[in-house]
Every structure is written in C-alpha cells, then in structure tokens.
Amino acid sequence: xxxxxxxxxxxxxxxxxxxxxxxxxxxxxxxxxxxxxxxxxxxxxxxxxxxxxxxxxxxxxxxxxxxxxxxxxxxxxxxxxxxxxxxxxxxxxxxxxxxxxxxxxxxxxxxxxxxxxxxxxxxxxxxxxxxxxxxxxxxxxxxxxxxxxxxxxxxxxxxxxxxxxxxxxxxxxxxxxxxxxxxxxxxxxxxxxxxxxxxxxxxxxxxxxxxxxxxxxxxxxxxxxxxxxxxxxxxxxxxxxxxxxxxxxxxx
Numbered sequence: 001x002x003x004x005x006x007x008x009x010x011x012x013x014x015x016x017x018x019x020x021x022x023x024x025x026x027x028x029x030x031x032x033x034x035x036x037x038x039x040x041x042x043x044x045x046x047x048x049x050x051x052x053x054x055x056x057x058x059x060x061x062x063x064x065x066x067x068x069x070x071x072x073x074x075x076x077x078x079x080x081x082x083x084x085x086x087x088x089x090x091x092x093x094x095x096x097x098x099x100x101x102x103x104x105x106x107x108x109x110x111x112x113x114x115x116x117x118x119x120x121x122x123x124x125x126x127x128x129x130x131x132x133x134x135x136x137x138x139x140x141x142x143x144x145x146x147x148x149x150x151x152x153x154x155x156x157x158x159x160x161x162x163x164x165x166x167x168x169x170x171x172x173x174x175x176x177x178x179x180x181x182x183x184x185x186x187x188x189x190x191x192x193x194x195x196x197x198x199x200x201x202x203x204x205x206x207x208x209x210x211x212x213x214x215x216x217x218x219x220x221x222x223x224x225x226x227x228x229x230x231x232x233x234x235x236x237x238x239x240x241x242x243x244x245x246x247x248x249x250x251x252x
Contacts (some may be wrong), residue, residue, distance in 0.1 A: 014038055015049070018167060020064065020147030021154070026183055030146040032167035034196065034224070035157045052160045060148045065102045067142050072103040074139040079108070083133070088116065105134040150188070158191045165194035165222050169210065171201030178209055185217060194220030201226060 006013030016036040022029055037048060080089050090111060098111045109130025113121065123129045157164050169181050185192055197210040198221070214221045 016162075017049070019153060021150040022147045023150040023184065023187070025151070026180070026187065028150075028180065028184060031150075031169070031184070033150075033154070033157075033192070034165045034167045034222075035162035036165065037160075037162050048160065052156065052162075056156045056160075057148075057153065060153065064148055068102055068104060071139060071141070072099065072105065072108060075105060075108060075134050078139050079112075079133060088112070088133075090115070105136070105138075106130045108134045154188050154191050163194065163220070164188075164192045165196055165220060166192055167196045167224065168199040168201040168226055169195065170199065170203065170206035171226070178213060181213070182217075185219070192219075194222055196224045197221040198223035199226060200224070 003013045003015055005011075014036050016034050018032055018034045021031055021033055023031075076090050076092075076095075083089070090108065094111045094115055095107070098114070099107050106127060109128075110126040112133060113123070113126040113129040118124060118128075121129050121132070123132055154164060166181070166185070185195075195210050195214045197214055198207060202210070211221065213219075
C-alpha cells in the first residue's frame with residue numbers, strides 16, 4: 001500500500017521488514033535488522049517478499065510469532081500476580097485493539113499506560129511503562145532464544161537481494177560498547193550494508209558514534225522512528241524521544 005501511495009504522490013518508498021535476530025557465537029541475545037527491498041514495481045515486490053517469507057523464512061517466523069504470543073501472555077499473567085495488591089490489573093479485554101499478531105512487551109506497556117495514565121504509573125510514556133512494569137526478565141525466554149538465528153537468516157536475505165540495515169543499535173542493551181557492534185558487522189561484512197544512525201532511541205553522543213562508524217566502514221546511513229504501529233504514538237525525531245518528545249527535526 002505504501003509503495004503504491006508513494007507512486008501516486010511522486011515519493012519513492014522502499015519496502016522493508018524488521019526482524020528480531022540473535023547470534024549465539026557473539027553472545028548477542030537480540031538485535032534488530034531491517035531488510036529493505038529497493039524497487040517500485042509493486043507486484044514484483046510482493047512476489048519477492050512472499051517467495052522469501054513463504055519458502056525460506058516461514059518456519060522460523062511461525063515459531064517466533066507463537067513464542068512471542070506465549071511470552072506476552074505469560075508476562076501479563078505474571079504482572080497481575082505481582083501487582084494486583086497495588087491495584088493494577090491487565091485483563092485480556094484491555095489489550096483489544098492494541099496487541100497485534102506478533103506482540104511484544106511494549107504493547108503491554110501501551111495497554112497499561114492507556115488504562116492507568118502516567119501519574120498513577122509514575123512514568124512519562126508507554127515505553128516507560130513497558131520498562132518499569134514489563135522488564136525483559138519478568139518471565140524467562142523459551143529456549144533462551146529471543147528472535148531468529150542470524151547465521152541462517154542474514155544469508156537468506158542477501159541471497160534474495162534485500163539490503164540489510166542494523167536498526168537502532170543504541171537502543172539495544174546488549175550493545176554496551178561499539179566493539180560489540182563492530183564485531184557483528186565484521187562477522188556479516190557485506191551482508192549487513194547499513195546502520196540506522198539517526199533514531200528516536202539514540203542520544204546525540206550515540207548518533208555521532210554511529211555516524212563515524214558508518215563512515216569508517218563505508219556503510220549506508222539511515223534514519224528511523226522505530227514506529228511499528230500508529231497506536232504507539234512515536235513521533236519522528238532526532239535524539240531520544242523519551243527525553244524530548246517534540247524531537248528536533250527542522251520545522252521547515
């Protein structure tokens with residue numbers, strides 16, 4: 001739909017999908033990769049994406065979605081067990097219209113924030129609610145796997161001519177140093193072609209570090225809001241939107 005709308009409006013739209021991955025060898029529990037597929041032939045794009053998803057990734061994706069659904073439900077139940085005495089409860093009806101087919105804890109944060117508000121919860125926004133009340137260790141992961149295996153998925157994306165970009169590395173806790181990011185990029189040299197330098201999850205210092213890294217490694221530089229759903233109210237911005245919801249993009 002977006003590609004077709006862009007064609008009508010004279011705006012080039014590049015289709016893409018964001019994928020949760022992990023790399024056991026590098027001991028990276030989870031990172032996000034955006035796989036872009038350049039081109040404006042809508043039918044050709046559909047066929048390419050469907051071919052890759054249906055024939056090569058479907059097994060991994062179905063398993064991941066099912067694990068995600070079980071994990072989010074387990075988090076909801078554990079939250080209720082721990083917080084009911086404080087007067088908090090999330091019932092399944094609270095999630096109606098919020099939780100998608102592939103859920104994650106931020107949607108629980110959104111449902112909780114909508115129900116109780118920032119003053120009652122003591123947080124600024126839904127992201128704060130997710131971090132405070134639905135921490136990533138609230139319930140264990142199934143099989144210690146948070147995502148899909150990078151060693152299998154990234155070569156498939158390269159084979160299908162996707163352009164892979166490392167998404168918001170400054171927003172992932174396991175990347176506690178640029179060395180870990182460089183190790184990942186070195187392992188998949190030529191297969192990961194870019195870094196999301198400008199992100200709603202990056203501080204100005206991180207942005208500068210990623211600008212320098214992308215220039216040094218001759219990688220594509222991209223900007224992203226990380227907004228997967230208009231129900232999450234993430235605004236496009238440069239800099240961390242948890243600190244500056246208005247962002248600092250030029251108004252003109």
